[in-house]
Amino acid sequence: MKNVLNNIGPGTLIAAAFIGPGTVTVCTIAGVNYGFTLLWAMILSIVATLVLQEMAARLGLVYGKGLAETVKEQVNHPMIKIAAILLMLAAILIGNAAYEAGNISGGVLGLQTLFSEVTFNFANLEFNVLSLIIGLIAFALLFIGNYKVIERSLVALVILMSLSFVITAVLTQPNSIAILKGMFIPVFPEEGWLTIIALVGTTVVPYNLFLHAALVKEKWSGISQLKAARTDLYVSIILGGLVSMAIIISAASIQSTEVINATDLAKGLEPLYGRFSRYFLSLGLFAAGITSAITAPLAAAYVVRECFGWKIGLKDKKFRAVWILVLLLGIIFSSIGFKPIEIIKFAQVANGILLPVIACFLVWVVNRNAVMGNYKNSMLQNILGIVIILITIVLGLKSLMSVFNLSL
Numbered sequence: 001m002k003n004v005l006n007n008i009g010p011g012t013l014i015a016a017a018f019i020g021p022g023t024v025t026v027c028t029i030a031g032v033n034y035g036f037t038l039l040w041a042m043i044l045s046i047v048a049t050l051v052l053q054e055m056a057a058r059l060g061l062v063y064g065k066g067l068a069e070t071v072k073e074q075v076n077h078p079m080i081k082i083a084a085i086l087l088m089l090a091a092i093l094i095g096n097a098a099y100e101a102g103n104i105s106g107g108v109l110g111l112q113t114l115f116s117e118v119t120f121n122f123a124n125l126e127f128n129v130l131s132l133i134i135g136l137i138a139f140a141l142l143f144i145g146n147y148k149v150i151e152r153s154l155v156a157l158v159i160l161m162s163l164s165f166v167i168t169a170v171l172t173q174p175n176s177i178a179i180l181k182g183m184f185i186p187v188f189p190e191e192g193w194l195t196i197i198a199l200v201g202t203t204v205v206p207y208n209l210f211l212h213a214a215l216v217k218e219k220w221s222g223i224s225q226l227k228a229a230r231t232d233l234y235v236s237i238i239l240g241g242l243v244s245m246a247i248i249i250s251a252a253s254i255q256s257t258e259v260i261n262a263t264d265l266a267k268g269l270e271p272l273y274g275r276f277s278r279y280f281l282s283l284g285l286f287a288a289g290i291t292s293a294i295t296a297p298l299a300a301a302y303v304v305r306e307c308f309g310w311k312i313g314l315k316d317k318k319f320r321a322v323w324i325l326v327l328l329l330g331i332i333f334s335s336i337g338f339k340p341i342e343i344i345k346f347a348q349v350a351n352g353i354l355l356p357v358i359a360c361f362l363v364w365v366v367n368r369n370a371v372m373g374n375y376k377n378s379m380l381q382n383i384l385g386i387v388i389i390l391i392t393i394v395l396g397l398k399s400l401m402s403v404f405n406l407s408l
Contacts, residue, residue, distance in 0.1 A: 009232035010215035014053060014208050015240035019162055020292040021106015021285050022099075022202040027244050030195050031251025036174070036182030039245060041196045043183050045203035046241035048388045050234060052204065052359055053212050055366045055377070055385065057229045060213035061222060062375045067213045067358075068306035070365050085307045087357060093326065095206055095354045096300040100330025103296060107134040107289025108334065110282040131335035134286075135327060138293040142323055161284030162243040164272055169246035171271040172253040179249065193398045197353070200395060203244065206358040207299040214302055223375060293330065297323035353396040359389050 030038045056067060063070055068088055075081040108130045118129040188196070216229050254267045269277035301322040304310075310318060363385040366377050377385065 009229070009236070010057070010212055010219055011053075011229075011233035011236035013215065014212055014233070015236040017208055017211075017292065017295050018049075018203050018205050019240050019243055020103060020202075020288040021109065022102050022198075022292075023244055024161075024247060024281075024285065024288065025106065025109075026195065026198045026202045027247035028251040028254075030199060031248040032254050033195065034187075034189055034192055035252045036178050036249065037187040037189065038192065038196060038199060039179065039182035039248060040184060040186045041199040042203070042241060042245050042248065044391070045200045045244075046237060047384075048200070048204045048392070049237050049241070051381070051384045051388060052209060052362060053233055053237065054230060055362050055381070056209045056212040057216045057233055058223075058226060058375060059362070059366055059371070060216040061220060061226055061229060062373065063371050064217050065213075066302070066306045067210050067362060067365065068303045069309075070213075070371060071361050072307060072309070074365055074368055074371060084361070088303065088361065089307055091354045091357045092207055092210070092300050092303045096296045096326050097329040097333070099205070099207070100293060100296045100326055101333035103289050103292035104131050104134050104138075104330050104334040105289075107286050107293065110285030110287075110289065113278050113282040128335035131331055134289060134293060135331035137290060138297075138327060139324070141290075141294055142297060142327070143320070161281065161288070162246075164269055164280070164284075165243060165250050166246040168269050168272045169249040172250060174249050174252065183245075193395070197395045197398070199244075200392060201353075201355065203241070204355055204392075206355050207296065207303070209358055209362055210303050210306075211295075211299050226375075293327070296330070297326040300326045356389050356392045356396060359385070359392065363389065 027042075030041075059065075059067060059070060065073070068085075071084055071088065072081065075084050108128060111130045111134075115130065120127055120129065212233075220229055250269065250271075251267075253271070267277070269281055273280050301319050304322045305319060310316070313319070363377070363382070365371055367382065369376060
């Protein structure tokens, strides 16, 4: 087991990043409200993740630099370069702040089942103590930097929770024909656009595109190991996607119309754990919240470092200032009175809307001869990349229109 943990590839970490509180929450909401009809959105998300993350991994192995640093190098016009850097910074900082709020809220959602909610007032704002506790744990782990043992323990809990949903999905004895129809026949419920974009946003996480390009160059040495990187990616993402689909299938059996807390989320696990399901899910949500609360601020700090060309280590004051800012914003937004479920859903929608921006930068750089040489995108990869970008733009626009009650 120790050898397996030491050889975990970037693909596994990317998959673990999207199986967090947001995935459990959004997939449960999708199953409760729409049954199997939005499984196609998860299939789309899995395919999009595979296509875009493969490009990111290939970029890191061939060019040996991260996405933000590569974009900065390849844009020659000064004004366009500044605009590109600002756009990436805005997308990552805003997206990660929203994502961090969702991560912390997911952890809070878990703790609320075990502990009563405590709040206090400061500067005319009401703060949730549970959010502060989770934020302080994440801060301590990030500041010390040596959190491998704790992280592995928490990841083990998340994996156990994931296996539980897969087993539960089988125990509910779902209609296989209905599942296949939901997977391959797109249905667009009138009130379901926000849920669709949230499903995409919780799976195709924009900051993972930056992280993957950076991680593969540390794990593997050069393009000769592209096959190993692809295998690691494909296996990890497909397994992660199956877990997400299992959550939707499990939730479809819940006899309820509203999901507002961890007890409601846990109903999907009752066929397996009975009355203990809410305690089990609470522990899993807490673990997923903590692990994700560590990853998002670090990813933002890496992007800022690349954008400004800082040659600094993880314990440098500027590097720490960035992740502290993202963590602080996450704590504030998750603790000032909004419902955790709504914060988590908003975070996934925000990520889904920001995704086309980051994906455009990625597709552009992996088509540059100066960057990729013979390993630039093929015609098929470009077609898939452009189609994914167009679909996410349409979904993002529809979501915005749903929020503001607009129509074409």
